[in-house]
Amino acid sequence: MKTRNNRAWFLVLPVILVVAFTALLPLMTVANYAIQDVFNPQSRIFVGMKWFYQITNDQLIISAFRRSFQFSIQALLIQIPLGIAIARIMPKSGWKASAALVAVAVPLIIPWNVIGSTWLIFSRSDIGLGGFLLNKLFNFDFTSDPKDGWGLILTVDVWHWTPLVVLLVYAGLRSIPEAYYQAAAIDGASSFAIFKYVELPKLRRVLLIAVLLRFMDSFMIYTEPFVITGGGPGDATTFASILLTNIAVGQFDVGRAGAYSLIFFIVIQIMSFLFYTVLTLQDREEVTKTK
């Protein structure tokens, strides 16, 4: 149970200052842009909410958001269970555990553009192992078939980021005191019961972080689709970030892009907040008063 103590603010203050310095100021700049029409750095006019109205009616933008949402949900549905499963069968100690940790961590530490370029070549049916094999099974061509393009990007995301879930869950599992397993053994609990009654409850917080992180990051995915499919075929993999960058950089429409960014930001916030609220419903703790 938490104790009420307003002096705890001092412990949090350094974090707030750093984050405010690094975030608030830039965000305010973006907000500034978002309400102007910027033709060039010298010439801008205040347009108020014009961009916001435009964007909320723009079919292209709405589709991009819809795609991002579908993509992140699908990614979550694969990565979370898969990550948990892998973490559970990972070695727990000794040199095997060290080797396993390194192997699991490798996909995470490759720069994202290299991941993109590697999978780009790998998935081509003419020059890559993956593409070659897949093409033998069924006609695989991510440059022309939207489903293949989507599937490929989803696969890359799963390949790239499931290790994050694995590492979080693994660390979470290692934090469960041995006594719980001993007690469960004494109580005659089956493996499934141990998973359901000991592990899952103790992993709740870690899973919350994993879900939120993965949802946000998959929603904002940029580099890999940019490198591998460029948003195509057609607009099959034109996710919200890709469209945003096209507008900002390609069309150099800074005002509109500013508004888009803000909306993007708000959309993610709302969805994350929903996830967060639902997943922490059980956590409503009582607070005791002290000092």
Place this chain on the structure above:
Amino acid sequence: MAEIRLENVGHSYDGGTTFALNPITLTWEDGNAIALLGPSGCGKTTLLNIISGLLTPSVGRVFFDGVDVTDLDTAKRNVAQVFQFPVLYDTMTVRENLSFPLKNRNVAKDVIAARVDEIAELLGINKYLDIRPQKLRSDLQQLVSLGRGLVRRDVPAILFDEPLTVIDQNFKWTLRGRLKEMHNSTRYTLVYVTHDQTEALTFADDVVVLNQGNIVQTGTASDLFLAPQDEFVGFFIGSPGMNFINASVSDGSVSIGSTLIGTAVAEHPIPNGEVRLGIRPEFLTLSSAGTGTDVKINRVEHRGGYKLIHADGPHGNVVAKLPNDSAFVAGEKAQLVFHPERTYLFRDSKLAGRVSTKGAGQ
């Protein structure tokens, strides 16, 4: 409920170089409450884990009621264990927690319900049955933990690994009392590990004092208090522990320095030479008159129901427990008065005999 027998059980964590627990042989009768008492590193938790099955001993065999269980793991030995902190299933209510071990053994629903009620009543937690245990105070949580062990009928022993560690000071007493009541009505064999002598002495029928991997002495609370076989027991038991003063024995007479204290009383005559005189603060008094062992009073501590007088002498510093009305103050000189029956002599840390003190001048 079972008799526990250990035959030459010992354990080394480093392949034989050092033994955390030196080989011991003992038998504990069915239904006893035994405390394993000792400081950190003495081997008590190692011993407990060997009994529970969490550890397989490097040497020796463990028997429950004559059956060799040494190679069985914890689950198969069917012991119940209470840990240093409450181990509960957070997503279940207290009732569900208590029913869990029986459900896993496919016991009939009505039997489970009856048994759960029975145990909850025994431990005094029946009004909490439908609450989630996280909401309870830690001593009640420990009772739920314990309850899960008790619901099974075929438990040979209940093992406690320092169970009061996270309990609020105010509730240690009530929990300890509960455990004692539980033991009295169920007569399970209980093995209780602690480094707190108060816990051990109030809880157990038999206390096993361990130090550095060896059993130093086994006995009841009064045995340990009044008849310590080893300096360590004298020192460890008691609050504060036994005083030790350098003394010497010469032809049966015991002297501190040049002051004659009394005659040595022992089963075997004590050879001449250096000894250590041990006396508990409870049995040491001071006098301001006469001759005897001189000490200078250093400090007077008020402890509510009694006073602790710290005094320094050339042969050792001592602490005496005196009633509140004693008039000694710091800086005064006084003489030590030894209890005629409770003054002991130790050589090489082992009990050698005691001192019968002369009357005159003290």
Place this chain on the structure above:
Amino acid sequence: MKKSETLIKGAFSPQKKKASLPWTGLVFWLVIALWMVPVAWLILMSVRPSVDILSGFEIFPHRFTFDGYRDFILKEMWYKAYLNSLTYSTLNTIFSVTLALPAAYAFSRFSFAGDKHLFFWLLTNRMAPAAVFLLPFYNMYNAVGLFDKTLGVAIAHMLFNVPLAVWILEGFISGIPRQVDETAAIDGYSLPKFFVKIFLPMIRSGIGVTAFFCFMFSWVELLIARTITSTDAKPISAAMTRTVSSSGTDWTLLSTAGVMTIIPGVLAIWFVRKYIAKGFALGRV
């Protein structure tokens, strides 16, 4: 001995190895083997000439080239960029974890005005696409004299790493029962001493995983690192853009760079492996 010490020595240390089903180990390594195929592909690409990579499919290269590695190791710009990235990622990890620990403890143990909103607000920092920060960061870091300095990048990356660190650590801290704090308080520990001696060892897994993630996210971050540096503190990510020139992408060089950038990450996880896998002191009494 103090009660709180008995807690770490007894309660939280593993006592006996549990035998797990033999086939789970096999399945795990099989999954890992499959998972590493693209990495193997990357390594193979790094020793094939760029032209070959694009011309046909083969599993083992029929001709090898180590030009990529030679360029990488010998040409000063790569070496320096490597070092720059290592510096700011390490610095950032240290800053982020250090700042986050007290804050995470506060969020976990105390309730104070605005705590829930603040906690969520922290994470929202990661919800904006990096692109929005580029121009403001460029101006800001120039203005405070942190442009083209590894320290600047280390600080800039705190934008997304500090919230992450706070969130993960809070989760692990909440896993330790409050009774531990209370027991230590009764034993007479002051808050800082208790934190360092008793508490930190208990959340080692969380710290290990947090440190690794901070390092990792900082190490792979391209946009911001590239934006606020130019020559002195140029990160490896910027140096990699040199692989794309008017004559097309030098796939070999890019792949080599990719392989080489895996190494510090491997070092990072190696460094924290014992923390994550719960390797703290076992107590036996």
